[in-house]
Amino acid sequence: MNRLIAFISMLLIVLPLNAQVLPIGVGDHIHVVVHNEPDLTVKEKVGTHGTINMPLVGVVTVVGKTPDEISKAIMAALDDGYLVEPQVRVAIDRYRPFYIRGKVESAGAYEYVIGLTVSQAIAIAGGLTPRASNSGWYLTRGPNKTRHDVTAESKVLPGDVIEIPESFF
Template identity: 40%
Template sequence: MLRAFRLIAIIALLVLSGCASQPKVDERFVEALNAPYRLDAGDRLRVVVFEQPDLTNTYIVDAAGNLSMPLIGDVRARYLTTPELEQAITAQLRNGFLRNPSVSVQVDTYRPFFILGEVNQPGQYPYVAGLTAQTAVAVGGGFTARATRDMVRISRQYNGTIVEARIPIDHPIRPGDTIYVLERWF
């Protein structure tokens, strides 16, 4: 009888320890966090074309992922870094418009992040550099009474695909991330 009780206790502990372990985080998720920032719809960019005040302006990457500029029209910006976009704009300006253009691109305002689930005010919010999942929850009005408070699920776009991971609450987030605060069981 004592032996059966010990066996049941060991099995119960193994099952509970399996529930408590962290799920394995997809490597693409971590790579996306450490990769250079890639532009997408909703990013507001400051484009400076030196000695060309009519071309220097603030532009928004549209839903199709393009930047629309005078003279050259639409320039594909989606998934490019700012140096790559500088090269693309320079190449199009050099193609019959300017002899030796010098272009600088900076992110003026990052695209928003989204927070859903067990927060008091789910929705879309502006991204601020240095944001963590915990500060994002605070921006979303804080946890509800049923929220899991130590971990969230984040969806992030990486190389054109969506990757998801459960991460600790102090983990940094990126522009365009969707944060989902989970409901606790007890």
């Protein structure tokens, strides 16, 4: 019973209240905790290779996977001759930034927060300039840089690049 209470306490410390269901990407900061194994705790920024180094396990590919998927993979690797019934939790401490450019007061990179909308991103960047268009906004997303037309209420994801064009009138 004490082990169960300790494990639940660990979850409350590591996992934020909001559900972490976004896939991990390059630039995200992640936290891996193995219950009762403090030497196996890892806090690392995901590098350009999309991997982290995990004690006993080695290189673990994390890009494109959810924290739950990574947790299961690490548990399976640790269960293969290292630990008996390992319990692993993976959390995203900080997402990679989103970017906003074009006709906003302060274009640049900003810290991502879950649930961010385009209008909130514009506010974070200081608002629209007088020459900004009120429509025709778009963002690029993903490794293929897919272009998406957006409105003020469109959701922004980590790594997105929002473009606010100039108005012609």
